[in-house]
Amino acid sequence: MGSGISSPIREPLVQGHKTYHQITEDLCSPTERAPSRAWTLAFIVALSALTFGVICILITIWVGIGTWRLNRTIGWGWDITNFVWWIGIGHAGTLISAILLLFRQKWRTGVNRAAEAMTIFAVICAALFPAIHVGRIWVTFFFFPYPNTRGPVWPNFNSPLLWDLFAISTYFTVSLLFWYTGLVPDFATVRDRAKGFRRKLYNTLSFGWTGAAKHWQRHEALSLVLAGLATPLVLSVHTIVSFDFATSVIPGWHTTIFPPYFVAGAIFSGFAMVLTLMIITRKVLNLQDYITIGHIESMNKIILVTGTIVGVAYLTELFIAWYSGYVYEQFAFFNRALGPYWWAYFGMMTCNVLSPQIFWSKKIRRNVTITFLMSIFVNIGMWFERFVIIATTLARDYLPSSWSFYVPSIVEIGIFIGTLGIFFTCYLIFVRIAPVVAIAEIKHILKSSGDQYVNANAQTTFQQIETGNMELEVAGHDTHDGHDHH
């Protein structure tokens, strides 16, 4: 790191021969201009979806969980499917910020800020479901262990449902802190360009950041430790979510493969959502120089790997069901493929296992349109995966006389649409207020990864000055008399 020459064969991560000032300009200006028509339209759509969702939630709370058409034996339907889906989507942000930081992958800087923001919004959407699916939302304070006069009565700390509560709360808090810590210097950058009301706003948001060397040193140390903490955290959160199923006794649920399978699936769906949003964002905000095709290719590679892991997990489940000789497990998978929800199973298999395999081709990995379509498929496929795990298994468990069928009600569908509304509304607001790409981090990697510094153009700073690639003003000289560089 630093200003030296980096590998001449690496692809540049910042294109366009940017200077530090240009980086500031490019990345701050979306927050300074008036919202575009595209933004306003998207915001109206998202807000409408949010409103519809809020109405459905109010109906749920007022009338009751009966509006969800859950029944015996299907106690969990779209609610927990959506919960796990949203938590999975949230995992990409932490992976990009934390795990890729520990692996020193500089390409994370193009996407980490937006991905972390997505994590926070996705966790908000996810946390909604445990809160409202209990029915009597006004007594949910029971979940939290606080000293009380009712015994004191405590929650059951041996239950994965409570582990989930702690895991999601911690995940939300740590992600928020990590995201905000990185945002503070960038808010300071926006602050120092702002006037009037915006200046006051960013003054508050930037916490008085000055850029002092000691503060940067602490900032780096803090980011590193938070990354080190967030990495096992993200692995543990989805593991604990998988325990909601794995610690039960239901065939098809009670398997030890669930923790790694769920974590890989979460990363898989998370990266797909990051790609969906990043492809749109880079087009609309003209950030192709910062979110390059190389970034998209790297993310596609991760999608390929995690999608394959998920595929291997599916095959493992099938194999073990056969190998175990346990008739109920065998039936569980027979039922998934050929039972009443077979269409969901085949949707899941196609979208999750077959379709990411096209990313073995480098040409396809670097194709933006195909990537965008694939990211949508993967998100749909991962939703089906959770639906298959929950609804098909519960519809056909141990006792045939209890078998039932489940169809979501309009209220449940509405709540899901509402969470999409919450997610996109929050993301659109984020794009207006904060720089979508981490400004200070991009500047940090400019010398090692900017396109004027890598490949055949690799030059140290002083060479850059000598060849005139970099202009410098010198105090005491008047440089406004026209350019005399070649």
Next chain:
Amino acid sequence: MKHLEKNVIFGLYDDEEILKSAVIKANEAHLEIMDVYTPFAVHGLDPLLGLKESRLHIGGFVYGLTGTLTAFLGMTWIHTRDWPQIIGGKPYWAILSFVPITFELTVLFASIGMVATFYIINGQGPGVMNPILHPSITDDKFCIAFETGGLDNSEVEKRRNFFNNTGASLVETKTI
């Protein structure tokens, strides 16, 4: 908290390599630098300024340990002493089932503690207004600042010349 006023003279540089050379020259000339401000973390700068390594991770460890003990001892007391219940045929002190929450609370306490400590020792927080020497510092300029309070004019001139000789693009004095 009363803010003590400082008189400073500062210079802005266009690049971090030039900044680092200037810091080295300042050290050689025994000019005591008040602070260096940069738009991003510059590697190699901390040893030049004699900055000791941050001890934030020690704080993180202590906070984390607090979380571990709170979680584990709390759950132990609740499930063995306060209201023991036989749940699922498992023993009262189900250590392994306490692990997830213990881990989560360790991470939570460590993170919140470290972040709060970070802002407190930096003197930062929501709405805090610290003096900014020049708006370009968070943009693309690198700043070295010397305190001039109590220095006579020749000393101030020495610093001004230092900036001019090391390639600063702007030199200014300010009271903050």
